[in-house]
Amino acid sequence: MGNVIQLQNVHWRNGSSHLLRDVSWQVKPGEHWALLGLNGSGKTTLLKMINGYIWPSEGTVSVLGHRFGEVDLRDLRKLIGWVSSSLQEQLYGTDKAQHVVISGKYATIGLYERLSEEDLGQAEGLMKTLGCGHLWDREFRTCSQGEKQKLLIARALMAQPRILILDEPCNGLDLFSREKLLDSIEELTLQERTPTLIYVTHHTEEILPVFSHTLLLRKGEAVEQGRTEKIMDGVTLSHFFEAPVVVEKHSGRSYVRIPGGRHH
Numbered sequence: 001m002g003n004v005i006q007l008q009n010v011h012w013r014n015g016s017s018h019l020l021r022d023v024s025w026q027v028k029p030g031e032h033w034a035l036l037g038l039n040g041s042g043k044t045t046l047l048k049m050i051n052g053y054i055w056p057s058e059g060t061v062s063v064l065g066h067r068f069g070e071v072d073l074r075d076l077r078k079l080i081g082w083v084s085s086s087l088q089e090q091l092y093g094t095d096k097a098q099h100v101v102i103s104g105k106y107a108t109i110g111l112y113e114r115l116s117e118e119d120l121g122q123a124e125g126l127m128k129t130l131g132c133g134h135l136w137d138r139e140f141r142t143c144s145q146g147e148k149q150k151l152l153i154a155r156a157l158m159a160q161p162r163i164l165i166l167d168e169p170c171n172g173l174d175l176f177s178r179e180k181l182l183d184s185i186e187e188l189t190l191q192e193r194t195p196t197l198i199y200v201t202h203h204t205e206e207i208l209p210v211f212s213h214t215l216l217l218r219k220g221e222a223v224e225q226g227r228t229e230k231i232m233d234g235v236t237l238s239h240f241f242e243a244p245v246v247v248e249k250h251s252g253r254s255y256v257r258i259p260g261g262r263h264h
């Protein structure tokens with residue numbers, strides 16, 4: 001099987017801005033990746049490119065074996081789920097949770113027809129896996145941020161994507177909701193036919209051990225990439241952040257601290 005994602009010496013320029021600089025990145029089947037970078041480092045730009053919303057100024061991109069330029073991007077996008085916390089607001093009004101989830105299969109937001117037994121069963125199964133089965137009849141707008149995030153992940157999975165992008169899914173979640181969401185994401189990876197996960201974050205401690213690999217992005221450059229346990233180390237991260245940081249490990253997760261406080 002070929003690579004899930006393959007970027008070769010990719011640049012993206014827009015006017016005088018040079019937003020991706022010589023990025024090469026390979027995601028192989030069976031790997032799950034974390035994408036770590038500070039604000040403005042180019043994470044969203046990279047995701048847009050993988051989804052075919054922007055094209056490289058230089059270099060080549062191929063996703064799921066399809067080289068850009070030789071594939072209908074609308075078909076490709078059906079194979080990629082993109083769950084973004086910024087997209088969830090106010091989209092679904094008074095729709096019930098079950099409808100929001102099921103609508104993921106039909107690439108429309110509202111859906112009031114064609115609810116087959118199979119669709120219902122699939123939605124129920126996904127909501128259970130994600131620990132939000134009890135929300136079945138709830139209005140989406142009454143769900144908490146964490147619950148909405150789980151429902152939107154279930155929604156994306158309804159289309160059985162090959163790649164699932166989780167774009168800062170823990171934004172705005174309290175400590176406990178965050179851990180619950182992370183548990184659900186871990187649970188997902190234990191299922192059959194799990195899509196390749198790409199987890200975008202600013203926070204190292206959200207990178208669960210199931211994310212076998214990590215890419216560090218800074219100012220449009222892939223500064224480091226490789227196995228997560230090698231990347232999550234004080235020397236590598238201090239180099240990446242261009243500031244000394246200390247890494248503490250708990251249960252296979254890495255917590256980064258600035259020694260001596262925030263003024264250093």
Ligand SMILES: Nc1ncnc2c1ncn2[C@@H]1O[C@H](COP(=O)(O)OP(=O)(O)OP(=O)(O)O)[C@@H](O)[C@H]1O
Nearest residue numbers: 014017019037038039040041042043044045046202
């Ligand atoms: N279409 C564009 N044209 C010019 N500059 C852009 C464009 N899109 C984004 N930028 C700039 O490129 C940089 C990278 O943006 P991007 O949204 O990819 O960063 P990010 O890593 O996703 O950031 P955040 O973590 O804050 O979401 C930013 O400085 C942004 O202002």
